[in-house]
Amino acid sequence: MSGPRPVVLSGPSGAGKSTLMKRLMKDHEGVFGFSVSHTTRNPRPGEENGKDYHFTSREAMQEGIQRGDFIENAEFSGNLYGTSKAAIEDVQAKNLICILDVDIQGVRRIKETNLNPIYISIQPPSMEILEKRLRDRQTESEESLQKRLEAARIDMELSKEPGVFDVVIINDDLERAYEELKEILNDEIQKVQESKS
Numbered sequence: 001m002s003g004p005r006p007v008v009l010s011g012p013s014g015a016g017k018s019t020l021m022k023r024l025m026k027d028h029e030g031v032f033g034f035s036v037s038h039t040t041r042n043p044r045p046g047e048e049n050g051k052d053y054h055f056t057s058r059e060a061m062q063e064g065i066q067r068g069d070f071i072e073n074a075e076f077s078g079n080l081y082g083t084s085k086a087a088i089e090d091v092q093a094k095n096l097i098c099i100l101d102v103d104i105q106g107v108r109r110i111k112e113t114n115l116n117p118i119y120i121s122i123q124p125p126s127m128e129i130l131e132k133r134l135r136d137r138q139t140e141s142e143e144s145l146q147k148r149l150e151a152a153r154i155d156m157e158l159s160k161e162p163g164v165f166d167v168v169i170i171n172d173d174l175e176r177a178y179e180e181l182k183e184i185l186n187d188e189i190q191k192v193q194e195s196k197s
């Protein structure tokens with residue numbers, strides 16, 4: 001299907017992907033659409049089913065995977081996560097820039113498809129700062145936090161491999177990281193805005 005190129009945002013848990021993405025969507029109403037993933041993890045306070053995630057059981061999700069409903073899926077920190085074909089189609093049908101928030105395993109699987117997104121990695125300035133951000137967010141048990149930090153170490157190494165990401169943004173200063181993200185997406189944003197005027 002032709003239309004604006006999707007955007008894959010990846011990077012360690014706690015690096016700031018959701019923070020940057022929410023701001024981008026708020027500042028550009030009618031330009032971006034979020035690909036709502038499925039997950040077997042429990043909702044956090046304030047998260048809405050169907051908006052932040054489709055919260056589901058492992059059994060139901062495995063059935064969906066078997067049926068071929070997902071373009072990618074991965075086990076992360078003890079839970080299943082996945083992008084359904086429908087999640088992407090819903091956004092693309094509206095001619096919006098589809099934003100996917102996926103881990104590094106998702107990035108690798110999406111590269112085997114014909115989605116052709118812009119791959120952006122959001123990285124924290126250091127492991128110490130990442131740990132502080134995750135602890136301050138107060139969403140994780142100690143066990144989950146340790147699993148996320150372990151996954152983060154792997155993510156930070158893999159993101160340095162040439163050719164995996166089109167751009168790596170270090171989210172140290174939020175304003176600067178946001179400006180960098182907007183700059184990268186400027187052409188696609190303009191295309192959507194022009195198509196609507």
Ligand SMILES: Nc1ncnc2c1ncn2[C@@H]1O[C@H](COP(=O)(O)OP(=O)(O)OP(=O)(O)O)[C@@H](O)[C@H]1O
Binds near residue numbers: 171
């Ligand atoms: N540049 C920044 N400086 C300080 N704090 C930040 C910055 N960016 C994000 N944060 C804070 O760090 C925490 C983690 O950010 P966020 O939830 O956006 O990360 P994430 O990458 O989406 O994580 P996850 O993958 O687990 O959903 C949040 O509490 C957020 O407010």
Ligand SMILES: Nc1nc2c(ncn2[C@@H]2O[C@H](COP(=O)(O)O)[C@@H](O)[C@H]2O)c(=O)[nH]1
Binds near residue numbers: 041072074076082107
């Ligand atoms: N491979 C996929 N990874 C996903 C998907 N949706 C989210 N994620 C990643 O999971 C971790 C944890 O997210 P959290 O909301 O529990 O903090 C994070 O790295 C996300 O990028 C998906 O559909 N596929």
